Amino acid sequence: MMKVAKCPHEELSYTNCIIVNENDFPLNVKYVLIIVDYSKKYIYTVKHDRSIKPGYIGFNAIHRKQAVLSLDQEIAAEPFMYNPQTQLIATLVLEADFLQKKNTSRDSYNTDQMVMAFMEQFAKHCYTVGQPIAFRFQDKKPLSLIVKEIEAADPEALASHKKRAPHKINFGILQPNSSVIFEKSEGSFLVLTGKAKTRSSNTNLFSTDWDFQKMGIGGLDEEFVHILRRAFASRVFPPEVTEQLGIAHVKGLLLFGPPGTGKTLMARQIGKMLNAREPKIVNGPEILDKYVGESEANIRRLFAEAEEEEKKMGPNSGLHIIIFDEIDAICKQRGSVAGNTGVNDTVVNQLLSKIDGVEQLNNILVIGMTNRKDMMDEALLRPGRLEIQVEIGLPDEKGRFDILKIKTSKMKENNKLDQDVDLEEIASLTKNFSGAELEGLVKAASSSALKRYIHLGNKIEVDPDAIDKLKVTRSDFIYSLENDIKPSLGMNDEALSKFIERGIINWGPTRELVEKGLMFVKQARSPETSSRLCLLLEGAPTAGTSALAAYLAKNSDFPFIKVINSREMVGFMESSKCFRINKIFDDAYRSELSCIFMNDLEHLMGYSPIGPRYQSLVLDAMYSLLSSSPPSGRKLLVICTTKRRSVLAELGLLSAFTAVIRVPYIAHQKDIRLVLEESQALSPEEIDAVMNHISHGSVFVGVKKLLGLLDSLRVMKGVDSHKRVAAFVNLLEDEGVFTPQL
Numbered sequence: 001m002m003k004v005a006k007c008p009h010e011e012l013s014y015t016n017c018i019i020v021n022e023n024d025f026p027l028n029v030k031y032v033l034i035i036v037d038y039s040k041k042y043i044y045t046v047k048h049d050r051s052i053k054p055g056y057i058g059f060n061a062i063h064r065k066q067a068v069l070s071l072d073q074e075i076a077a078e079p080f081m082y083n084p085q086t087q088l089i090a091t092l093v094l095e096a097d098f099l100q101k102k103n104t105s106r107d108s109y110n111t112d113q114m115v116m117a118f119m120e121q122f123a124k125h126c127y128t129v130g131q132p133i134a135f136r137f138q139d140k141k142p143l144s145l146i147v148k149e150i151e152a153a154d155p156e157a158l159a160s161h162k163k164r165a166p167h168k169i170n171f172g173i174l175q176p177n178s179s180v181i182f183e184k185s186e187g188s189f190l191v192l193t194g195k196a197k198t199r200s201s202n203t204n205l206f207s208t209d210w211d212f213q214k215m216g217i218g219g220l221d222e223e224f225v226h227i228l229r230r231a232f233a234s235r236v237f238p239p240e241v242t243e244q245l246g247i248a249h250v251k252g253l254l255l256f257g258p259p260g261t262g263k264t265l266m267a268r269q270i271g272k273m274l275n276a277r278e279p280k281i282v283n284g285p286e287i288l289d290k291y292v293g294e295s296e297a298n299i300r301r302l303f304a305e306a307e308e309e310e311k312k313m314g315p316n317s318g319l320h321i322i323i324f325d326e327i328d329a330i331c332k333q334r335g336s337v338a339g340n341t342g343v344n345d346t347v348v349n350q351l352l353s354k355i356d357g358v359e360q361l362n363n364i365l366v367i368g369m370t371n372r373k374d375m376m377d378e379a380l381l382r383p384g385r386l387e388i389q390v391e392i393g394l395p396d397e398k399g400r401f402d403i404l405k406i407k408t409s410k411m412k413e414n415n416k417l418d419q420d421v422d423l424e425e426i427a428s429l430t431k432n433f434s435g436a437e438l439e440g441l442v443k444a445a446s447s448s449a450l451k452r453y454i455h456l457g458n459k460i461e462v463d464p465d466a467i468d469k470l471k472v473t474r475s476d477f478i479y480s481l482e483n484d485i486k487p488s489l490g491m492n493d494e495a496l497s498k499f500i501e502r503g504i505i506n507w508g509p510t511r512e513l514v515e516k517g518l519m520f521v522k523q524a525r526s527p528e529t530s531s532r533l534c535l536l537l538e539g540a541p542t543a544g545t546s547a548l549a550a551y552l553a554k555n556s557d558f559p560f561i562k563v564i565n566s567r568e569m570v571g572f573m574e575s576s577k578c579f580r581i582n583k584i585f586d587d588a589y590r591s592e593l594s595c596i597f598m599n600d601l602e603h604l605m606g607y608s609p610i611g612p613r614y615q616s617l618v619l620d621a622m623y624s625l626l627s628s629s630p631p632s633g634r635k636l637l638v639i640c641t642t643k644r645r646s647v648l649a650e651l652g653l654l655s656a657f658t659a660v661i662r663v664p665y666i667a668h669q670k671d672i673r674l675v676l677e678e679s680q681a682l683s684p685e686e687i688d689a690v691m692n693h694i695s696h697g698s699v700f701v702g703v704k705k706l707l708g709l710l711d712s713l714r715v716m717k718g719v720d721s722h723k724r725v726a727a728f729v730n731l732l733e734d735e736g737v738f739t740p741q742l
Contacts, residue, residue, distance in 0.1 A: 008051035017047035019058030035076040045125040089172035090153035097185040099142040111194035252386035256373040260436030263369040279321035296350040317363035327368035356384040401427040418473040431559035444480035495563040499550035508671040517552040524637035538645040539663030542702030545641040560591035566603035574617040626656035681710040701737035
């Protein structure tokens with residue numbers, strides 16, 4: 001039986017040994033088993049020192065705390081012999097923190113040097129899981145270590161050079177060739193560097209169970225790989241690797257692209273797939289406040305938590321993710337917002353200083369999302385800020401198939417998707433659909449299927465067996481494609497149809513003009529030709545140039561077709577016109593194949609023959625847009641019409657066109673007969689009578705004008721045939737398109 005005493009002096013307390021007198025334990029005793037009671041037994045390494053009285057054992061403060069010992073308390077002690085076959089340590093994992101929590105330091109502790117110092121001080125010591133250790137390292141603040149895990153060495157495996165799975169033990173003896181790993185205690189402000197850190201301290205940045213299917217994201221594999229490579233590659237490695245390379249982590253990421261392509265969904269899922277704190281999601285307009293200085297304060301609050309942790313934990317700080325939805329609302333070009341309050345500018349300045357200012361934060365990742373990258377301040381897009389800019393564009397056919405597969409997975413799982421639904425076919429039919437529009441298509445098809453089991457009468461009744469019968473079929477998808485869901489970056493069928501309500505009348509050179517136009521359309525589609533082709537159709541008023549241009553655009557079969565018409569811009573200022581036209585060209589660049597139909601260029605430019613007068617801003621915009629090529633991998637066809645070719649030549653705009661097609665007036669009798677026959681407004685006898693009348697004179701008329709005159713005969717049904725013919729011939733004379741021979 002022995003009594004508890006303090007360590008004789010401070011130096012002995014840092015040896016982590018119990019201090020005994022050689023009269024009590026011979027010098028060959030290295031380890032002692034301390035028995036406090038039957039449930040409390042501890043094994044300690046022994047150090048002999050004559051400054052301790054015989055009959056006493058000296059314990060340092062943390063050992064007394066561990067075993068709950070009081071001074072002069074009687075305890076049982078006996079020598080301990082370990083088993084060298086099973087109780088040698090292969091790997092020792094230690095959890096580190098400051099010994100005195102109030103006395104912390106921002107100094108970094110190099111774990112490689114700590115291992116060397118630890119082995120010098122404590123080799124051949126015994127360790128038990130949960131045992132506390134006081135550790136003095138160089139001239140830094142002393143540390144408290146807790147034995148977290150012990151893996152046993154296997155002498156037989158070492159002798160036979162065979163690898164066996166390591167097994168954990170509760171007690172062991174540290175060997176000179178043992179591996180020591182340090183890891184930081186949870187919530188500790190200790191900064192550890194070096195290679196001898198826990199094996200999972202950095203590589204566990206990503207969750208182990210994430211995949212694209214579970215995320216509900218399809219068609220964005222390449223974008224995800226690019227983001228992971230640029231934004232997170234440096235964060236997987238220990239902080240000292242980036243220090244050795246002399247680089248800082250990427251702190252900003254901008255996702256841009258058309259609405260509905262998955263920008264917000266991707267940003268949210270990036271936060272979920274990381275083992276980081278819950279991301280802060282902020283809608284851009286929420287930052288703005290009516291009180292002076294409050295908007296800037298809102299920005300500072302977003303970064304306050306990251307700043308505080310960076311000060312305490314340095315490079316070992318966790319990752320803080322801040323997501324700005326519609327970031328263009330608060331980060332417009334400085335000086336571009338009217339008014340003298342300057343709130344927008346100061347908010348941009350505050351955000352710039354927080355991301356990459358004088359006091360740089362290295363533990364943040366700012367993710368911004370916008371549909372209008374061109375509106376954002378350029379300073380925010382430079383390296384060091386939102387330096388990674390990823391375009392989230394429209395999905396290709398494979399991407400659309402992936403999205404449809406994800407959105408119909410529940411249907412398939414519950415046997416509600418009919419076997420006749422071929423998702424590959426649906427993917428091929430949905431060109432230029434965004435992810436949101438594909439989701440809308442699946443919802444619309446589901447609604448179409450549900451409607452079959454709703455009976456409308458005096459009451460709305462639901463088929464009681466609908467749950468068992470319900471299946472979404474191919475016809476539901478096709479119906480929804482034709483009637484419910486149209487892509488915002490798709491074909492403008494309604495606008496095009498207005499130009500070709502009467503169809504294309506085949507007279508004289510019309511067939512040749514159509515073939516020539518379709519040849520240019522084929523040229524615009526070919527991968528071997530230039531990425532931009534501008535085609536101009538010129539002709540006098542009512543010659544049918546707009547109808548022919550609309551026909552070529554519609555038959556180009558391009559997934560993106562938009563119409564720019566002067567009628568839609570009535571009352572627009574010059575800047576508004578430029579903005580509208582530029583927006584349509586920007587949208588066109590997001591599609592692989594795009595066609596833009598611009599009708600009446602001189603009207604779009606505001607040209608007036610009296611003066612003459614035109615709007616120079618729109619002219620500059622036209623020249624710039626028609627002359628510039630689309631981004632790499634995109635093809636653009638621009639079809640324009642004009643009634644005044646000479647005006648375009650005078651303004652220098654004619655040189656921007658690849659080819660010019662002239663649409664002539666009707667000037668031959670046989671062509672008049674062809675139009676009359678195809679319009680079916682007159683009977684064959686009436687056509688013969690009209691041709692007999694106009695054979696003694698000359699005709700010069702546009703096909704659109706002629707069809708308009710024929711419409712007047714359609715309301716004269718039941719009128720005598722001779723009167724109808726006479727009325728039509730008089731109309732031709734009155735309108736000046738027929739000149740009788742004198």
